[in-house]
Amino acid sequence: MPFRIFQEAHEMGFNQTRGLLIATCIAGAGLAGCGPASELEPGNEATGASQQPLTEGAALTTHDASCLQMQDQNTWSTYASYLTPVGPALGLSSVLADLNRAGPMLTATTHPPAVGYKGGFRWNDGDMSTTDWVPQALTAGVSGSTNVAIVSWHYAPTTAPEKGVRISVADISDMSLSAVNYRHVLLVRPTSSGNFAVIPEHGGGLAWFGNYLYMADTSDGVRVFDLTQIREVSTSTTCDTAIGHVGTEWCAYGYKYVLPQVSAYVVPSSITSPCRPKFSFVGKDTRGTTPVVLSGEYCNNTGTGCPYDGSTPGLGGRLYRWPVDATTNRLKTVNGLVSPERAYIMNEPNVQGVAPIMTTTSTASYWLSSTRYGGALFKVSSSASRTAYLSGSAQWAKMPEGMHATGSGTNLWTVTEGVSGVTNPATGGRVVFFVDQASVD
Template sequence: MFGRDPAAWSLFIAACLGGCGPGPALEPGSEVETQTQALTEGAPLTTHDASCLRLVDQNTWSSAVSNMTAVGPALGLPAILGDLNRAGPVLTASTRPPATGYKGGFRWNDGDMATTDWIPQALTAGVSGSTNVAIVSWHYAPSGTDKGVRLSVADISDMSGSAINYRHVLLVRPTGAGQFTTVNEHGGGLAWFGNYLYMADTSDGLRVFDLTQMRQVDTSTACETQVGKVGSVWCAYGYKYVLPQVSAYTMPSTLTSPCRPKFSFLGKDTRGGTSAVLSGEYCNSGDAQCPYDGTTPGLGGRLYRWPLDASTNRLKVVSGAVVPERAWVMNEPNVQGVAPVMTSTATTSYWLSSTRYNGALFKVSTSASRKAFLSGSSQWAKMPEGMHATGSGTNLWTVTEGVSGVTNPATGGRVVFFVDQAAVD
């Protein structure tokens, strides 16, 4: 938590006394009234008071790297990009899903299209040297042994060929000198800044991975069912490379609902002169209702903007804590991803990816009702998840998790594709 930093504790206590909600500080017994405020689907983003919310840096940056030293030399993205071992066919006019402003995309190889063990979730993108790279997270679905989260690292520099090359990498968490284990999270959100990859930790905040600290591990048959150090080698369920967690930003345990949100998805925002990690809540009308759902359950998901220190690519820490610089209630259900509308310098307009209506893209802002692109009207793909908007204002990328049992990319199978930002603005 805050350790022995009295200033940080004072800041935290003062903030919590200030309340957390869409209006003034809550009085005892007033929570029900606040939570039943009417919300309207498709309404503009509603400003949200997030003054009670804090994240605390677990500050394991050095120790995590030290713990991985024995595993082998640190490898950066260029090493992985030089060893891609899978090919995903580029989509064609007959194999692509419907999407307004469609420009290009690819599907996974046959095994990854059909597997029920792993499900795609989040997407982020960036540049490594001269290579354009997309990174997609997959969560492990079977019950029992949890293999955690894997990433697909894909070279998307040339979309004009017949296939996109990619490789899976397993996320791990160092637990001691030369020891690591899986990262048992949903992997619902990614945001890439510099060498750091941020991932949503649903219940607690954000986990951070260092793309310069990948390690090669053993791929023998004995390693296919094991993780961590096994005898004289290190295993990662058969994967050749691991990416270690280096730190985390977590909510203090004293934060409770409604102040304590879920971290369901992430996004990358570089507008307004201050880069930021975006985080948001998935809410629906059934098993995932949120604190501010009002009279229409599913609409109370909140969107937060966490400021980044441009010199370090870490979140800005003030008096021992990280605070969101902006927050809104989204007034949209089933949100799975977010990306900034890059044609606007204001940080008040976003695209939201939603599984509402089996698939939708919503353009939302603080000043106007939503603009919707629906899969049922052949305007968007089915089951969309994470998104990334290129800083040039050109392309909007997204990944789909796929309709259960469907492997045809044109009718709901898993795909990664991009559209013209202007077409959905």
């Protein structure tokens, strides 16, 4: 069904009163937010934990997000121009024609347990065992005639130099082969004409729309990368330990390709907690006539968790729906500002990823990937308690992270972070796999 969006008259009134709403939220509004209840979906009058206690596994709680907005940094043309001296812009097809690593396919004895399992692959031996890089997010799409999975990895060492985030571009067109070919690409942010730097983020979420790759920026919002602006850089010995313009070369710590950021959507600094969320993960939802970027918060159930959890640590993580302009594949803005069209409190701890349940038209239903119980897939909605698939019951993989649901409603893909020190893919090593959506619906 079409997404419900604010009516034009309501948008005008909302923009006029935005400053008052933000001021009210900053002044100390509780978990319920600070906007009018009329923005909520009919039949879900509870606006947060202040009206409906948080219970693990309970239905999604509708949340009032009227105090929240993001601002387009509008560096689209500037950042692209900064890369001109580096060399010609290359499309994703150039990387796909130059894949240099092979990840063996999972077999009946090497794949992790998962309800509805259909297929998957592991990384090569070096990527299975490295402690420098850790897989985080997954998204998928099509480039030309090639089906592609993109996985982000964050750089784990705390000592200099910081290498930021890399992505793996994998050709998943034929999962009947013996291996999946892939290549790592370093994400960079242009800093001046002919120069760039790494992006020191966690890389906890990815969503692919058109030529744009959205990545979660934990503290501030989402960063956007342009897959048509990939550049080839030097792989000389000098570049193994360098980033940016070095002498007559452009370096990326030995990586052959860089994917540059072109803009970002950030929460203004004037918006503070509890209105200000974390952007722990993102996802893609194309149900209805208006696609959305999903963003959500990781809240740890064993610690203080999110500041708006009250007496139920870990359960107050929020899930937001950010509308995308289907023509430009950028977020929909009014005067440079974008507002979430809907929001929920998840009532689940340790959430690492989200995917829409494509076998239904209800936009209030999702799969949540969680490291709760060592690994779990939760089916959630605003009308029913969750359905859980747990790694401890041999129903799901350990340490799952980002997810992607194919638009056809056929497959649900996920990537695992991997259990520390484990390289066996069947017992907790890093894997990418997919299951039948209907089996976990």
